[in-house]
Structure formats: C-alpha cells, structure tokens
Amino acid sequence: xxxxxxxxxxxxxxxxxxxxxxxxxxxxxxxxxxxxxxxxxxxxxxxxxxxxxxxxxxxxxxxxxxxxxxxxxxxxxxxxxxxxxxxxxxxxxxxxxxxxxxxxxxxxxxxxxxxxxxxxxxxxxxxxxxxxxxxxxxxxxxxxxxxxxxxxxxxxxxxxxxxxxxxxxxxxxxxxxxxxxxxxxxxxxxxxxxxxxxxxxxxxxxxxxxxxxxxxxxxxxxxxxxxxxxxxxxxxxxxxxxxxxxxxxxxxxxxxxxxxxxxxxxxxxxxxxxxxxxxxxxxxxxxxxxxxxxxxxxxxxxxxxxxxxxxxxxxxxxxxxxxxxxxxxxxxxxxxxxxxxxxxxxxxxxxxxxxxxxxxxxxxxxxxxxxxxxxxxxxxxxxxxxxxxxxxxxxxxxx
Amino acid sequence: xxxxxxxxxxxxxxxxxxxxxxxxxxxxxxxxxxxxxxxxxxxxxxxxxxxxxxxxxxxxxxxxxxxxxxxxxxxxxxxxxxxxxxxxxxxxxxxxxxxxxxxxxxxxxxxxxxxxxxxxxxxxxxxxxxxxxxxxxxxxxxxxxxxxxxxxxxxxxxxxxxxxxxxxxxxxxxxxxxxxxxxxxxxxxxxxxxxxxxxxxxxxxxxxxxxxxxxxxxxxxxxxxxxxxxxxxxxxxxxxxxxxxxxxxxxxxxxxxxxxxx
Numbered sequence: 303x304x305x306x307x308x309x310x311x312x313x314x315x316x317x318x319x320x321x322x323x324x325x326x327x328x329x330x331x332x333x334x335x336x337x338x339x340x341x342x343x344x345x346x347x348x349x350x351x352x353x354x355x356x357x358x359x360x361x362x363x364x365x366x367x368x369x370x371x372x373x374x375x376x377x378x379x380x381x382x383x384x385x386x387x388x389x390x391x392x393x394x395x396x397x398x399x400x401x402x403x404x405x406x407x408x409x410x411x412x413x414x415x416x417x418x419x420x421x422x423x424x425x426x427x428x429x430x431x432x433x434x435x436x437x438x439x440x441x442x443x444x445x446x447x448x449x450x451x452x453x454x455x456x457x458x459x460x461x462x463x464x465x466x467x468x469x470x471x472x473x474x475x476x477x478x479x480x481x482x483x484x485x486x487x488x489x490x491x492x493x494x495x496x497x498x499x500x501x502x503x504x505x506x507x508x509x510x511x512x513x514x515x516x517x518x519x520x521x522x523x524x525x526x527x528x529x530x531x532x533x534x535x536x537x538x539x540x541x542x543x544x545x546x547x548x549x550x551x552x553x554x555x556x557x558x559x560x561x562x563x564x565x566x567x568x569x570x571x572x573x574x575x576x577x578x579x580x581x582x583x584x585x586x587x588x589x590x591x592x593x594x595x596x597x598x599x600x601x602x603x604x605x606x607x608x609x610x611x612x613x614x615x616x617x618x619x620x621x622x623x624x625x626x627x628x629x630x631x632x633x634x635x636x637x638x639x640x641x642x643x644x645x646x647x648x649x650x651x652x653x654x655x656x657x658x659x660x661x662x663x664x665x666x667x668x669x670x671x672x673x674x675x676x677x678x679x680x681x682x683x684x685x686x687x688x689x690x691x692x693x694x695x696x697x698x699x700x701x
Numbered sequence: 702x703x704x705x706x707x708x709x710x711x712x713x714x715x716x717x718x719x720x721x722x723x724x725x726x727x728x729x730x731x732x733x734x735x736x737x738x739x740x741x742x743x744x745x746x747x748x749x750x751x752x753x754x755x756x757x758x759x760x761x762x763x764x765x766x767x768x769x770x771x772x773x774x775x776x777x778x779x780x781x782x783x784x785x786x787x788x789x790x791x792x793x794x795x796x797x798x799x800x801x802x803x804x805x806x807x808x809x810x811x812x813x814x815x816x817x818x819x820x821x822x823x824x825x826x827x828x829x830x831x832x833x834x835x836x837x838x839x840x841x842x843x844x845x846x847x848x849x850x851x852x853x854x855x856x857x858x859x860x861x862x863x864x865x866x867x868x869x870x871x872x873x874x875x876x877x878x879x880x881x882x883x884x885x886x887x888x889x890x891x892x893x894x895x896x897x898x899x900x901x902x903x904x905x906x907x908x909x910x911x912x913x914x915x916x917x918x919x920x921x922x923x924x925x926x927x928x929x930x931x932x933x934x935x936x937x938x939x940x941x942x943x944x945x946x947x948x949x950x951x952x953x954x955x956x957x958x959x960x961x962x963x
Contacts, residue, residue: 311836322804322831324761326856326878329863478760486886488858583804584758586831596779597809598757 313502313587316623319616321501323586327481330488335503337408342510347407354399358432359389361396361514365522365677370647371664378670380663381528381677383519383546386652392682393515393542394496395425400511402429405492412436414487415494416466416480418445418473419607420452421682422496427459438462438491440480442473445607451686473497474612477585497539498615501586505544505615512545519677520549528675534559534663535679536655537576537629538608540615546679548617551626558627559666560618561658563604567633573602574631575614576622584612589619605634605690606654608681636661638694641684651684654691702850703825705797706873709748713874713906713927719961720874720928721919722908723935723954724751724801726769727786728778730939736786738939741947743794745954749874749908750790751828751932754783754802761830763880763912765933769940780810784822791823797873799852801828812843820847826873828852834867854878855907857887861898868903875899876930877909885912889921896925916960923961931957 312335313319321331341347355361364387368380385393405413413430416439417423423439430437439461446453446465456463464483466476477497484493495504523530533550535543537560547558562574572578575590582591584599591613592600604610621627637654640661645651652660656678663678670676684691713720723742727735735752742750755773759766787798800819807815807829819827826849832840834853841851850872855864857879868875877899879885879892887895892911899907906927913919914934922929938950 320836321833322836323833324830324856324878325833325854326858328833328835329858329860474758478758481760485856485858582808583831585760591805593805593809595809597805597807598774599805600757 313506313616315505315616316620318581318588318619319502319505320588321586322583322588323501326485327501330485331501331503333408333488334404334493337404338503338507341404341407347403351400351403354403355396355514359395359399360387362518362522363387365519365526367526368648371644372667374647375664375667377672378531378667378674378676379528379672380667381523381675382680383515383677384680385515385542386680386683390424390428391685392421392425393512393545394422395429396514396545397496397508397511397541398422398425398429398494400507401492401494402426402433402435405435405494406433408492410435410490410492412438412491413494414438414440414480414484414491415496416440416473416476417496418442418476418610419686420445420449420456421608421686423461424452424455424459426494427456427461431459436462438464440464440466440476440483442466442476445473445476449607449686474585496541497585497611498541498544498617499539499585499587499589499611499613505587505617508541509544509548509617512541513548515542515545515679516547516549519546523677530556530675530677531670532557532559532663532666532676533679534561534659534676536606536609536659536681537562537614537618538573538606538655539611539613540618542679542681544615544617547621547627551621559662560627560629561662562629562631563602563606563609563658564631564633565603567635571603572631573604573609573611574629575612576618576629577631579613581619587613587616589616590614590622606637606658608653608655609658630662632658632661635694638691640664641687641691652680653682653684654687656680656682702872703797703848705795706825706850709797710873710905714904717927719923720748720906720908721746721958721961722749722751722928722930723747724753724930724932725939726753726755726766726773726936727783728755728773728776729769729936730772731776732778732782732786736789737947738950739786739790740793741950742954743796745951746958747796747954748928749797749799751799751801751930752783752786754778754780754800754806756803756806759803763933765937765940769936780815780818784818787819787822787824797825798823799826799828800824801830804829804832812840816844816847816849820849824849826850826852828854828876852876855899857891857895861902864899865902868899868905871903871905874906874908874928875903877907877926879909879911893925916956919957920960929957929961
C-alpha cells in the first residue's frame, strides 16, 4: 500500500496497523504512545500495575477443566480460562487498570472511553473511582436501551454517561464522539480504548495489558499436565484474543482459532470481518473490514454486542494473512445454544461472546480423542445476556 | 501540480487576497444539483471548491455533513459520478477542485486508478480526512505522478515544530481544521498565535475551517488566516432546500466574499 519505509511508521503489524487519524489526534496519540513506552520501562509502574491486578481485580483467574461437558461431548477434554471471574465479571477491567494508571501518570483528572455492551464502561468506571479520577463514557442510544443492567452499574459507580444518537448497536459512533471530545480536551482528559481496532498506540497498549491472560493460561495448563491441541477465543475487535493468543503464537503445534459473530448464519448479516471482509482502513487502523466494493463500511450484525464490530485489530489481520490463526464464524443461535449447554452441564453462565467460542470448541472436541485438549477463553459473565437468552428460549428448544 | 493550483499559489503570492473555499457534498441531493451549486460558487468568486465524496462513516465531520453524506450515499454516488461532475464543471470553469473523503474510499478504488481518473476529469487536489501527513508519503507519490496534490491539514494540536516539517513540500495551500465537526474551542488569542507561528514557515496560504456561517465571522477569521473554508453552513442551506435555494446560495456566498475583502 505504501512505499514508505515501514520501520519509520508507528504501530505496524506486518503490513497492517498504523495511525490513520485526523491531524488533531496525531499529537495527543503520540503523547499517549510516549507515556506508554516510558511507563512499561519503569519497574515501579509495572509493579504498581501488577499489584492492582493481583490484589484488586483477582488475578490470576483460574483455568477450569469441564469434566461433565467433556463427557457429554464425548471427545477431547474441554478447559476454560475464566476471565468472567475478574472484578466486575469481564476481562476488560485488565485494560482499564493499565490505562487509568497511565492517565494518573500523565496527571490527567479524568478518563474518557466508549462502551457497547457496557462491560468496559463498568470496568473503567470502577477503576477510575478507585484511583480518584472522573470517568466519562460515551454510549450509543440503542446500546443504552439494551444494556440496562450495565447502565445502572455505571451510574452507581459515578460514571458520567454521554448518550450518542446512532441508528444501530455497537460502539462505532460512540467511539467517534469520544475521540471528538478528547481531541479538544486532551490536556485534562485521557482517552482509554476498549477496542483493538484503533489507531496506534492502542493495539499495543491493549495487547500489553491483556498479555497476562495468555501467560497465566500457559503456566496453568502446564501445571495441570495439559498439552493443548486447540486454543479458541471469541473475536470482536479482538483485544481478548490478542491477550490469549500472543503467548502461544510461537508454539506452532497449537492450533489457534478466533471465532467471530456469524449473525443469522446466512452470511449477509454478520460481523465476521476476517471471514467475509477484506483489508481496508477504518477507525484509524489498516486491517480487515466489512465493506462494499466502493469502500463503504457495512453494518455488522451479531447477537453478542462485543462481537458487533465491522473491523478487527491489526494483530489479527496479520495472523490471518500469515495463516497463523484460523478464523471462523458461529451463528447467533449456535452461540446461545452453547451458553445454555454450559449452564446446564457445568453451572457456568457465560456471556454470548464466549458462547461463540464455546460452540466451536464443542464441535471440534467431538472430533478429537479423550486424551486431547481444547482450551476456550471465557471473556465475561452472562448476567447481562439473560434477556437475550430468554428470547432465544422462546424461539428454540432448550438443549 | 495542476496549472490551476499553480496559478492559485502564484496569485496569492502576488496579491495576498484572502481566499474563499466552499465545500459541497457530491450527490446531495443529487449529482445534477451539485453541478449547479458548484457553478454558483464559481460564479460568485469562490476560489476553491471542495467536493466531499460521501463515506459511510464521516467521523471527522459534524452532524450537518454527516447527514448530507447519508443522503448522498442513498444516491449511490461513486467515483465515476465525481469524475463526471468535475469534467462537466471544467467545461465552463477554471476554479480548482479538491476531492475530499476518507482513506478507505480511495483505497477501494485503487490509488493509481483513482489519481489517473481524477486527473483526466480536471480534479486538482485531494484531501483525506483520516490520512495524517506522517502516513501519507507513499500516497502523495501516487497522486503526484498524475499531477494531483494532497492538501495537508493542520490543527490546534499541531506544534510549530511539527508544522515546519509538514510545510516542507506542501503544495497549493494548507487547511487549518479548527473544529473537526465539533465546536470551535480555541480562543482568538491562541488562533492568532498559531497562525503567526505557522506563517513563519510557509509562503502558502493557510485556509481556516472555523465553522464560519456568516460574513462577519468570515471577516474575523480572515483577519488572521489567509482564507476561510465554509462547509457545514453551505451544506445546511442545501439541506433546507426551498424554491429560491440557488438565489440564497448566491447571496450567502456573495456576503462571505464581500466581508473577506474582494
């Protein structure tokens, strides 16, 4: 795409990534990039971050063997990495800790972010409250109306919620508004990203914050004598997936699978950018994107709010292009069925995003032997999805 | 660079007359109408016409232009329409045309292909809202090969040091984006200081986008900048329609022009 020496350009992952933003955002982003580079080189900062992760949000999270489910499927042993057990019930709090600490290091008084499902809003709100900063969260009206539980939680945490009028679900417009606000307030406020499909330095920052998930998983599996065949994660913008996969990317004997939202399962209403999309530049990054022939961005569809994004973080674009990670789509119905199956056999209620990965894991496990292992990343709890599961129950039979 | 843009540069160097740049969303409400509005702008002495090529997600534009883009997308405005518009405008006018959009629209067309077709149609420059100077070098080469300039944008967050590097090799003119669709938050003092700082490092005119919607505001901005970019206010007039729309556009532009020292 460009003949410029790529080493001079920030945030490249192979030919993907970059910082495609308006000039007004370039300098504020460079400030965050510099602050991040300095912070992670500062042992005091890293120790502080690790203390917050361990003593506050509950790291390490366990890896659980699902004996009953494995037996029911009748194939490989199924394991789950439990990010639903982080404070607040979602992996996103890990990214909130690092970014709010950065805000404090930069001397900012408040943090800004956007949220689709509300998970990141709750995470950012709780950490900001704990560190004495104000949190301002931008959220689309549709999401606001759909995620009443998380909206209540944010309000209780003292978050200032800015409603953004959009025609559809998903954090795209909310993100634009958050960035627009930040561009004129970057002296007082620090922007915190929840999506991996963002301009540099956010893909690097989120990968750093979430790398702990994969690092823990590898050690925990080893201690349990488990040598995984497959590691499977749900992929929306792909922050969680990068956190889980990075540690294993060099171990090429392990098959990594990223599961995207297949929507209604017929291919047209989908959010599987790595399955049916093509490379393009959107939301500040060069990556895979759902788009038409004219380069217009298509509206993503998925029952899981966290998967409802038209593009994906640049690390995944590189892995897809290199063939390191296999990306697949799972339909709304299959994801709901998997969540319900897990609840009935193991007593675990996980979110619909995780249901996508779980559904694929169940399919794959059935084709493997009982001495083989499949590991699934659970991104969060299913509390916020109860109503959607209920609707599913009325249209389908329970397992 | 096109002769039209070269002339703009040299005329400005000679007399320093303040420039008026007007933006329209191509295809809002339809392509024929856009051609008519472009002609009115040219007849009323607008110096540069920005033709916004509609994009599905115009993040860096305000609500007025976002709505206009949505209407134009409904009309299915593609690059061939833009090129046809430019070519038909060129039959009668020499006013420089800047095609502006978001990077993905140019990528989808193919940079080389896009540059060739626009050059043939008489487009003089492009502005890419989400392509900062640092990321634009390779892209600039592709366009320059066909005589099309990439207009560089600066913002209140651009330091004078950064401007110095950006101004080197800039062509045509430079656009100051003071609001990116939001409210203008910069004070008059800071605006004046930024302009003074930037002017030390370029001979090119700096045209300011400051949400100008009246002649008086144009005069205020024109005191410190070399020109004024009027976008949302024009597009808003078009959104309102009405039987005498052409006449109202004519009066609006005339008012801006008179306040800007003709």
